[in-house]
Amino acid sequence: xxxxxxxxxxxxxxxxxxxxxxxxxxxxxxxxxxxxxxxxxxxxxxxxxxxxxxxxxxxxxxxxxxxxxxxxxxxxxxxxxxxxxxxxxxxxxxxxxxxxxxxxxxxxxxxxxxxxxxxxxxxxxxxxxxxxxxxxxxxxxxxxxxxxxxxxxxxxxxxxxxxxxxxxxxxxxxxxxxxxxxxxxxxxxxxxxxxxxxxxxxxxxxxxxxxxxxxxxxxxxxxxxxxxxxxxxxxxxxxxxxxxxxxxxxxxxxxxxxxxxxxxxxxxxxxxxxxxxxxxxxxxxxxxxxxxxxxxxxxxxxxxxxxxxxxxxxxxxxxxxxxxxxxxxxxxxxxxxxxxxxxxxxxxxxxxxxxxxxxxxxxxxxxxxxxxxxxxxxxxxxxxxxxxxxxxxxxxxxxxxxxxxxxxxxxxxxxxxxxxxxxxxxxxxxxxxxxxxxxxxxxxxxxxxxxxxxxxxxxxxxxxxxxxxxxxxxxxxxxxxxxxxxxxxxxxxxxxxxxxxxxxxxxxxxxxxxxxxxxxxxxxxxxxxxxxxxxxxxxxxxxxxxxxxxxxxxxxxxxxxxxxxxxxxxxxxxxxxxxxxxxxxxxxxxxxxxxxxxxxxxxxxxxxxxxxxxxxxxxxxxxxxxxxxxxxxxxxxxxxxxxxxxxxxxxxxxxxxxxxxxxxxxxxxxxxxxxxxxxxxxxxxxxxxxxxxxxxxxxxxxxxxxxxxxxxxxxx
Amino acid sequence: xxxxxxxxxxxxxxxxxxxxxxxxxxxxxxxxxxxxxxxxxxxxxxxxxxxxxxxxxxxxxxxxxxxxxxxxxxxxxxxxxxxxxxxxxxxxxxxxxxxxxxxxxxxxxxxxxxxxxxxxxxxxxxxxxxxxxxxxxxxxxxxxxxxxxxxxxxxxxxxxxxxxx
Amino acid sequence: xxxxxxxxxxxxxxxxxxxxxxxxxxxxxxxxxxxxxxxxxxxxxxxxxxxxxxxxxxxxxxxxxxxxxxxxxxxxxxxxxxxxxxxxxxxxxxxxxxxxxx
Numbered sequence: 001x002x003x004x005x006x007x008x009x010x011x012x013x014x015x016x017x018x019x020x021x022x023x024x025x026x027x028x029x030x031x032x033x034x035x036x037x038x039x040x041x042x043x044x045x046x047x048x049x050x051x052x053x054x055x056x057x058x059x060x061x062x063x064x065x066x067x068x069x070x071x072x073x074x075x076x077x078x079x080x081x082x083x084x085x086x087x088x089x090x091x092x093x094x095x096x097x098x099x100x101x102x103x104x105x106x107x108x109x110x111x112x113x114x115x116x117x118x119x120x121x122x123x124x125x126x127x128x129x130x131x132x133x134x135x136x137x138x139x140x141x142x143x144x145x146x147x148x149x150x151x152x153x154x155x156x157x158x159x160x161x162x163x164x165x166x167x168x169x170x171x172x173x174x175x176x177x178x179x180x181x182x183x184x185x186x187x188x189x190x191x192x193x194x195x196x197x198x199x200x201x202x203x204x205x206x207x208x209x210x211x212x213x214x215x216x217x218x219x220x221x222x223x224x225x226x227x228x229x230x231x232x233x234x235x236x237x238x239x240x241x242x243x244x245x246x247x248x249x250x251x252x253x254x255x256x257x258x259x260x261x262x263x264x265x266x267x268x269x270x271x272x273x274x275x276x277x278x279x280x281x282x283x284x285x286x287x288x289x290x291x292x293x294x295x296x297x298x299x300x301x302x303x304x305x306x307x308x309x310x311x312x313x314x315x316x317x318x319x320x321x322x323x324x325x326x327x328x329x330x331x332x333x334x335x336x337x338x339x340x341x342x343x344x345x346x347x348x349x350x351x352x353x354x355x356x357x358x359x360x361x362x363x364x365x366x367x368x369x370x371x372x373x374x375x376x377x378x379x380x381x382x383x384x385x386x387x388x389x390x391x392x393x394x395x396x397x398x399x400x401x402x403x404x405x406x407x408x409x410x411x412x413x414x415x416x417x418x419x420x421x422x423x424x425x426x427x428x429x430x431x432x433x434x435x436x437x438x439x440x441x442x443x444x445x446x447x448x449x450x451x452x453x454x455x456x457x458x459x460x461x462x463x464x465x466x467x468x469x470x471x472x473x474x475x476x477x478x479x480x481x482x483x484x485x486x487x488x489x490x491x492x493x494x495x496x497x498x499x500x501x502x503x504x505x506x507x508x509x510x511x512x513x514x515x516x517x518x519x520x521x522x523x524x525x526x527x528x529x530x531x532x533x534x535x536x537x538x539x540x541x542x543x544x545x546x547x548x549x550x551x552x553x554x555x556x557x558x559x560x561x562x563x564x565x566x567x568x569x570x571x572x573x574x575x576x577x578x579x580x581x582x583x584x585x586x587x588x589x590x591x592x593x594x595x596x597x598x599x600x601x602x603x604x605x606x607x608x609x610x611x612x613x614x615x616x617x618x619x620x621x622x623x624x625x626x627x628x629x630x631x632x633x634x635x636x637x638x639x640x641x642x643x644x645x646x647x648x649x650x651x652x653x654x655x656x657x658x659x660x661x662x663x664x665x666x667x668x669x670x671x672x673x674x675x676x677x678x679x680x681x682x683x684x685x686x687x688x689x690x691x692x693x694x695x696x697x698x699x700x701x702x703x704x705x706x707x708x709x710x711x712x713x714x715x716x
Numbered sequence: 717x718x719x720x721x722x723x724x725x726x727x728x729x730x731x732x733x734x735x736x737x738x739x740x741x742x743x744x745x746x747x748x749x750x751x752x753x754x755x756x757x758x759x760x761x762x763x764x765x766x767x768x769x770x771x772x773x774x775x776x777x778x779x780x781x782x783x784x785x786x787x788x789x790x791x792x793x794x795x796x797x798x799x800x801x802x803x804x805x806x807x808x809x810x811x812x813x814x815x816x817x818x819x820x821x822x823x824x825x826x827x828x829x830x831x832x833x834x835x836x837x838x839x840x841x842x843x844x845x846x847x848x849x850x851x852x853x854x855x856x857x858x859x860x861x862x863x864x865x866x867x868x869x870x871x872x873x874x875x876x877x878x879x880x881x
Numbered sequence: 882x883x884x885x886x887x888x889x890x891x892x893x894x895x896x897x898x899x900x901x902x903x904x905x906x907x908x909x910x911x912x913x914x915x916x917x918x919x920x921x922x923x924x925x926x927x928x929x930x931x932x933x934x935x936x937x938x939x940x941x942x943x944x945x946x947x948x949x950x951x952x953x954x955x956x957x958x959x960x961x962x963x964x965x966x967x968x969x970x971x972x973x974x975x976x977x978x979x980x981x982x983x
Contacts, residue, residue, distance in 0.1 A: 691981065691982060692979060692982055693978070693979025693980060693981040693982030694804075694975065694976050694978070694979050694982075695975065696804060696806065696810075696903070696904050696905075696912075696975060696976070697806060699903060699904055700806055700809060700810055700813060700904050703810075703813045703814070703817060703900065703904065704813055706817065707813065707816055707817050707820060710817075710820050710821075710824070711820065714820075714823075714824070714828065719882075719883060720883055723883050723887065727887075727891045730891070730895065731891065731894055731895065731898070734895055734898045734899070734918055735898060737898075737902065737914055737915075737918065738898055738899070738901055738902030738905070738906065738911070738914075738915055738918075743908055743910060743911060746911060746914060747910075747914065750914050750917065750918075753918065753921070754921070757895075757921045757924070757925065760888070760891070760925055761924075761925075761928060763883070764888070764925075764928045764929060764931075764932045765932060765936075766928045766931070766932070766942060766945070768942070769924075769928060769942060769945055769946070769949075772946060772949055773924075773949065776949050776950075776952075776953055777917070777921070777949065777952070777953075780953055780956075781917060781952065781953055781956045784956055784957060784960055785910060785913065785914065785956070785960065787960075788910055788960045788963055788964065789910055791964065791967075792910075792963075792964075792967055792973055800907075801907075802906055802907060802908065802911065803905050803906065803907065804905060804906070804907045804975070804976045805976065806904065806905070807904075807905035810901055810904035810905040811901060811905060813904075814897050814898075814900055814901040814904070815897075817897055817900070818893060818894060818897035821893040821896070821897065822890055822893055822894070825886050825889040825890050825893055826886055826890065831885050831886070831933070831934070832934055833885055833933045833934065834933065834934060834935075834936070836935075836936045836937060837936065838932065838936045838937075839936070839937055842939065842942070845939050846939045846942050846943065849939045849940075849943055850943060850946075854940075854943045857943065857947055858947075861947055861950045861951070864950070864951065864954050865950065865953070865954050867954075868953075868954035868955070868957050868958050869957065871958050871961065872957045872958050872960070872961035873961070874961075875958070875961040875962055875964075875965050876960075876961035876962075876964040876965055878968075
């Protein structure tokens, strides 16, 4: 049975190959292939996950493995393969299930798109990437799948940057936006990946291996924390810290943390299933998974000298707050969710930074569910707005200004959609409750709260208060979004004509809503009064087995009401503030929709709305430098170095040719030829005299010849 | 004895005439000396007991060929005044070469070869034999010779006629 | 008896003189006359050999007759050529006919 491990990533890959080579024309078969293979991977994944659920300690100490020799280098053979331990099992529970639901959703969402089959091919390839990544047992294989996911992200974000002639549902501006967004995503993550690759190479150099089990073993980690490296600017640092920080940069890129967060909002140009799958649930959480996986490396150096964890905590906490502020001032429904994702990922990294290993993993899984749910239902909303827009203008309602620049994502065009699309609306609300951490009943509450109480108990007060404020903002912008979209009166004709989406879209929403609410119950800590006895902190002990296996001590914290109360108060006040500002008022004035925060906060609001001008900063510095440098390199290479060399070679060739001509051709060859001609001329001039034209001369010659012959004949 | 004396006289006559033929400035005189050379040769034929041939020689050579030559000389009268030298530029070399060749030939004739001479006599009916042979055994050369004469006749007319341009 | 070699000697001298005439004279007819001399010397040779080697066989006589015939024909043609040449070139000096001069 262990041998079937490889099928989990391999099956979607075969779907990809088959669609690309054979079934591209047939939409039904292509979608069927992707969904079918993903379903099988899901079943296999759940088989292994449940095996782990029932015996976590065995799995943690002896993961299920499938190993093959890959290539031989010198004296050693590099082995590769897949492993399932507790962490992988948790991922195998979440990833293929979400993939399957989102794929089914895509059938309805992408209906009518001319490149439907190709979309499913890319989705299948992505599933391969993510599944292979969580199951890889060495960093090299993981990196390959990591990059594969990056490629799929590029292809899928830029899915609408290709327009077949005659297509009308994408306009030229969208093509440009999609193209820029996909490139931005790929290049920005590439920055992080390069640093991570450096870390990987150095890791291999220092330890001679890349397998998780070998690299993260106690002896190796001890060695790495003892060895000191002399890092420029930072002084003497243990190698473990250096490597950890280098690898963390890969996570910064992939999981869109500050300063490499800029690609994720732009990535919303891709179709919504893509945003849900890649940029909410799976790929961005790959960064978190990576840090959880390599956590021992971060943890290796003794407390007090741990720069790596400090760095992680700083980045995570800052990003969580920073992104939340931006999310408050966005009008695009998907952009709000994008910044929300960045913020929540920040939470996870902050948790890791303070050592809350289990809380981070818990929040990772829970967040995947409710964020996917939020994205999918926002996709449903956008879908409905689009159709409503077409219907409205077919019937001649509404003014024609709207028609040209109508943005179906803009929440200012929505309103009152709960009545029109109840399933979508209520599932969105369920997700929103979870995201804002509504107490007790939602999974978001249990996971976020775990992080907050770990911060409180660990004494990391800066982290605690920052994250708590971020929680306030999270609740605020989430409910702002919900009130603007689903409540009040429809503000445009499109919203008036919106209707519920097909079953292929609403059924996954419902399933995910159940998980968004209930999944968190698996992690109710044992110490929680009353409810704690329900599951006895099942998730904690499950993940705790992994922590135990890697040598982390897990404290079982006593119940403390203070962080809980603080967070509940902040969450509820955030929701109330949103209701006051957006739920109770219509905010529509004669200038159109006016966000009440805008006049209230003034310049601060402008900064938040403009994303604190990070993109502009990069454009002015990094991009400008890159452009200048490439011009310089071109000039240096081509104009100053290559061209002169080539010209020089050319000139030398010509000089050589001319010299040869002058000295050899003209002097020697020509003279030789002329001399030959002159000789034959002279000989000819002389010889022609024999031809006198007079027969008598010839006869005389005959006479002489006869005489000679006679003489010879006579024997003289 | 007598025969040898006659032979010497006849041959001297012939050779001297021949010499005059090739050396005389005046072409007409040369032609006349040619005639006398032919006579001398005919005499030699008689000495060789080939009488028929001697007569044929006189008839054909002197009667036809020499006459023809003299006619041609007459037709080109302007050329036979003999004011310019009859010799060309290579005459000296030709003379030396000829003399050398002649001496060589004489040497060969005199000393080199053992001629298979017989003592047989010329039969009396040689002429009738000759006649019979000409129309019998040697009819083909005879006929061909006549064709040749015809061809020469026609050819000469063709070559020498006035061309109408 | 006159020895064969005397006849042959006479023929040889006659031949050489005729050859000299061909080589050394400028006038075409003079050359023709030299040719006739050579033919005559050949005939003498032929008849001398007939007489002294095979007198019974008329082949020698026939040969000599044919030679005479051919000489006649050739003289006729040669003189025709001479006339044509005179008409064309307005000269009978052979050393002025050097069109083949290289």
